[in-house]
Amino acid sequence: MKPVQRWLGNRSLSRRALLRGVGASAALAPFLPLLEAQGQEGQPLRLILWFTPHGTVYDNWKPSGGQTDFTLSPVLKPLEPYRAKLNLLDGLKIQADGVGAPHTKGPPLLWTASPLNNDMTFTRTDGSGGMYYGWNSAPSLDQVIINELKPTTPYKSLEFGVRSGGSHPGSRMIYTGAETPLAPETNPWAAFKRLIGDIGKTTDELERLRAERRSVLDVLDGELSALQGKLGSADQKKVDAHLAAVREIELRLQNSNVACQGPVLGTEVDVNKSSNTPVVMDAMVSLMASSLSCGLTSFASMQYRVGENDGGYLYDWLGITDLEHHLMTHEADTNMNAKAELTKIYTWYAEMFGKFLGKLDAIPEGAGTMLDNSLVVWGSELGKGNSHSFEKMPFVVAGGAAGKLKTGRYLQYNGVEHNRLLVSMAQLMGVSEMEKFGSTDTKTGALSGFL
């Protein structure tokens, strides 16, 4: 893994107070807490990264009006209830350097601002084919912030997804380092059981479960350790990563004391069936909000679908049954029918994003709501499908980052690189010394007019 410092530069430790906030109060569950948090200094600040694929229909996304007296566009209309808590960032671009098709490199670039490895991992060894790239070359912003802040929540971060595809750069956006993607959990019911399944268990039962898991992990630790020296270096790296994950889970068992009321999920459905998407999305949104409010983590992400062409994907619940979404995005701008259907899809994206914001905003926290104490950033791997453009990226930021960020604004930029937004996000989260982010970054500082 590349050293984090490379992405951060020098930084001071001025964020101690905030750190304590994130750590100690994370156990507080504003959502009907069952345990009292001790030593609360302030609400934890959360970072949530939200992804939807294939850009937008810019004309129907672009708000109108001025910085504060703007009017939401048709696509963003579902966000009207949270208008005062938004920052609509218009005109940012992504520097899409490096190898890989736009849909493939887009999701990793979005949060890492670094290109895919040019190492032919996903290539035929005789070099004659099609796919010429490796995994991403650097960590995503959330993981870099985590590395700096070292949160003591049970989970450093939680990755969620709906229909998040295979195991491939176009379907992985969060990386702990070079070549180490974090797969999202795509089944909300399985995640519920894992994350919040302890609810209702007595202290004895919980203690027994933990002891049992510790004893199992002990054996696994021993078996993985025994492989040391028996594998080539490339294979040894994989086993080391496995062992590190086992130890992280062991550690979590030692200091996990979260208990709170979980969400009520609907009846379980087959998450692999595309027509079930709205139901799965509903459940996932609830689960995500609860995971954050229960203090399981302060860093979460939602990856809806993938950057790649995930073929055959119809929005039958929106009445779109003739063309796959990806193919539709390739229609010429003059195809009004395609534009109307795409607008429906992107409006539905906003509806889902709005649902999530609604959950956060319904949880009172301090003087405001959980949304006020969060930084929720919605992005896509492309600006626009038919040109595969990385310009005019549809970024929406929600939440006030615990009062550090002005909201209710429509901010227009003219082709500013999204590295500036990522740097701003890190600064808002408490990594105040960060000036540059990602190997595509050629400038410095936060996004002007945003912070």
Added chain:
Amino acid sequence: MPGGGLTPGGAGTGGVSTTPQGDKALDCTKTQVSAAPLRRLTREQYDNSIRDLLGVEGHPSLALAADEKLAAFFSNSISPVSRLSVEQYRDSAEDLAAAAVKNKLDALTGCTGANQNAACADAFIQGFGRRAFRRPLSTAEAARYRELFDANQLRGFGEGIRVVLQTLLQSPNFIYYLELTPAPGGVGVTPLGGYEVASRLSYALWNTLPDDELLDAAGAGMLDAKEGLRAQAERLLASDRAKDALSSFHVQWLGLDGLLDTNKDAQLFPQYNDALKSALRDEATGFADFVIRRGDGRLETLLSAPFTVAGPNVLSLYGATATPAADGTVQLDPAQRAGLLTQGAFLSAHSHPNQTSPVHRGLAVRKNLLCTDLPDPPANVNNNPPAPDPKATTRQRFEQHRIDPTCAGCHELLDPLGVGFENYDAIGRYRSDENGLPIDASGQLTGTASGATFTGAVELAKKLATSPEVRTCVQKQWFRFSLGRFEGADDACTLQSLNAEFEASDFDVKKLLLSLVTSDAFRYRKVEP
């Protein structure tokens, strides 16, 4: 990089000739194989292994992260498991172990009544552990699991077994292909141990873990020589369990893995429901299994037979009326159907929801049957199919690809193949006209040595069935599927001998599999520093 990397059927820019016909004379006096990266079981292999260990049907692997894919085939050999994956393995193992102990503790352990004691637990640890790890446990390993049993059996024998079981199912020895037999000098090419060969063999031919007989053979050293290995491979292929692997190969090779989740325009194709999709997939896999294991085994038959093995809804889709023969096969109209490529599964999977796709059908043939990989289309093209038009055929609507020189470079390799399938609609029904307009299904095997022309998919299929490029490609595809990796520079000798043996067998796929599992690439590994 449009226009680049188009080297049909042959080696590419890497400078490595892996084609048996390569110019470079190969020196095969010393055993050579390329490195095989550490890999984990695929989801299917996990499910099948659980089925065989615990006797439960199902798809517990749906709770695990998706498989990585190398070209057409799933293989988890690139990135390490993430922390979520470790927890997903744990959750799955906990659930499976709890259900097994609750429902079938006696059957699983063979320990009942007073026999539910530590000695019986030891026997279970040895027996079950040997199957899960595909090798006997070492004394130290067995003792470790016994400790685990002891620590938990205070709450009952079943509790002890449950914790042992859930640990075995999360063990790296279960979820990885661990090949650890050291090379004499520390690094270099060395034969795999007998149990390691058994594991490779079983997952290649059954897509699941070895049975006791195979493990016994491994333990007795019977897999060390080619003859013994071949005898076990023949036994495995004769078993119906080989159908799992053959199905898995054909589903991935033909690009059918997404078939069950394809959707069609409900107005145009109301009959395209879950039952039909499953039946189409079953037709492709059942037919392949029939030809390879019960029929003549030949590649030519797979790709051009005028018969099938299919359910009534598929036969009615084809308008087939013949009575099934005693062996279950049904004759189809030989002017309309010829093997796998003219079956509904392939034709539907590579079509759009509301129309056919000469491009996708051509691409599937080009990539998966001819082993030509193509660059991605240029980023700024409208690669959306032109909207259906009652006044034009699909072929006419795709003419732009031939006219526009920026498209023609690649599409020259796709469309002339794909238009051959225009006599089948988006769900694989035969049609002689499109909106009353006559269909022109004439095309050409562009980018092949013969460059042969053809009219219609039946003729195309017959030409592909005997094409040297397809024969070579099929060998590579089976290599990738069964070893979970791409062929590398040092596999050239293996590929050369495979090719010679395949030819000598008159291109019998079953024989190809026997050659493959007894090849150097299968029996040896390269130990890297």
